[in-house]
Amino acid sequence: MSTAESALFRAAVMQSWNAIVITDADLAAGCRVEIANPAFCAMTGYPLEELRGRTLKLLQGPDTDPALIEELRNCLREGRYFEGTTTNYRKDGSPYIVRWNISPIRDDAGTLTHFISVQQDITAYVLAQRENRLLARALDATTDPVLITDAQARIIFANVAFEEATGYTIDEVKGRTPALLRSDEHDEAFYAKLHRVLADGQDFRATFVNRRRDGSLYHAEQSISPICDESGRITHYVSVSKDISDRVDMEQALRHAATRDKLTGLYNRRHGEHLLEEACRRAQKRGGVLSLIVCDIDHFKQINDRFGHPAGDRVLSDVAHILRDSVRSGDAVIRWGGEEFVILLENCALEAAIDLGERVRNRVRAHQDAEVGALTLSLGLAGRAQDESFEQLVARADAALYTAKRSGRDRLSLA
Missing domain, CATH: 3.30.450.20 (PAS domain)
Known part of the structure; x- marks a missing residue:
């Protein structure tokens, strides 16, 4: 190797960012330090003057892994490459975690003369x-x-x-x-x-x-x-x-309980009044049409008196189911009280409301209860007039319902 090459290699070792130390290969003496670059000295806290001629055993301490050191010795004895990680100690006694590798150096005749170790302080990383x-x-x-x-x-x-x-x-x-x-x-x-x-x-x-x-x-x-x-x-x-x-789920159950009739699952009267009031407000503001049907199961008191309240409850549930299945998806069906129901029809002209009311009446008439037999429904229909409140609209539809009942029941009357 030329003088220029030697100088280049020395400069590379001494200026390397990684810590580099070179020891002799005298295993009996513990492989004494010959060269250590500034990065190695900074990492360990030892100046080169204190390292030269000593073994790197001085860096070991209580947390240095003895099994790893034994593996290191075996590699050195056999002249093999070694790589490992353990805890070493600086001159001031503070520990650091080091990852290092050791390579054997041989002369032209193949004789082992030195070991070179490249090391990194990986404490922060670990x-x-x-x-x-x-x-x-x-x-x-x-x-x-x-x-x-x-x-x-x-x-x-x-x-x-x-x-x-x-x-x-x-x-x-x-x-x-x-x-x-x-x-x-x-x-x-x-x-x-x-x-x-x-x-x-x-x-x-x-x-x-x-x-x-x-x-x-x-x-x-x-x-x-x-x-x-x-x-x-x-x-x-x-x-x-x-x-x-x-x-x-609990909140939804509470909301359902607050707005729904327990027996039929329809909207209860309290929530129904709120829906009616909001629908009238929207119709007033936007000029939309609004129709309302009030309907009543004919002779319901006789059903309760003759067949008992369980039969009456079953009839109420069946009729509620028919109503719900007969209207549009956006229509509101309300149990107004007892055997009386209200159907709220937004954006539904009177002619379409009449058709829907007749469909409801015919489906109830076609229903046969196994115990009670045939059922009929009387209906009153009113279309909302300009500036009419929901109370006034309900009153007119209710009056039409009583007209239907006085006229023989099982029919739809218009307000």
Whole structure:
């Protein structure tokens, strides 16, 4: 090797960012240090003057892995390459975690003359890894589902609670986006707002209706937060949610109980009055047509007196079912009280309301109860007049109903 090449190699070793140390190959003496570059001296805290002629055993301490050191000795004795990680100690006694490799150096005759070791202080990396594992265990320990994605919304982490809530394992969702949970219960405006809020670096909170792996739906109170790096660039998103399906079911049950008649499942009178008032307000504001039918089961008192209240309740339920199946999907059917029902028909002209009323009457007439026999229905129909309140509209339809009853029942009368 020329003088220039020797100088180049020495400069490369001494200026290397990695810590480099060269020892002799005298195994009996423990392989004494001959050269250590500034990076090695900075890492260990020992100047070259204190290292030269000593063995690197001086870096070992209580947490140095003895099994790894024994493996190192075997490699040195056999002149083999070695790589390992353990805890070493600086001159001031502070520990650091080092990853190093050792290569044998031979002369032209093949005789082992030296060992060269390239080392890195990986303490910060190992501690970060430990913290990440601790964080992962902590996230797994929480009962709330947690999901972490990269900036492109690709899933990189999901905790155990997420797996239990959705039925998806982490291996099934990793690399995919949270769109796999979409239930189609939210419109595009919902997701547009989500993307807009997150792009602005703000948290997005909402109640999501998500779909599990088995296709079932669940309600999740969810918070999604962007995570930014030092420059403010969004690098990840973290979502924390809570399954509130039980609470939603309870709230829906309470709302149902507050607005529905227990026997028939139709709207109760209190909620029906609210629906009527709102419908009249909309018709007044927009100029739309509104029709109302009040109907009554004929001779219902006789049914109760002759066959008993269980039969009467069955008849009420059957008639309610017929009414509900006979109207349009947007029409409201209300149990007004006793055997009386109200059908609210928005955007329904009088002629169409008459046809619907006759359809209802004929379907009830065609129904045969196994115990009671044939049933009939009397109906009163009124179309809303300009500036008429819902109370006035109900009163006119009710008057038409009594006209139908006085005229022989089983008929539809107009107000």
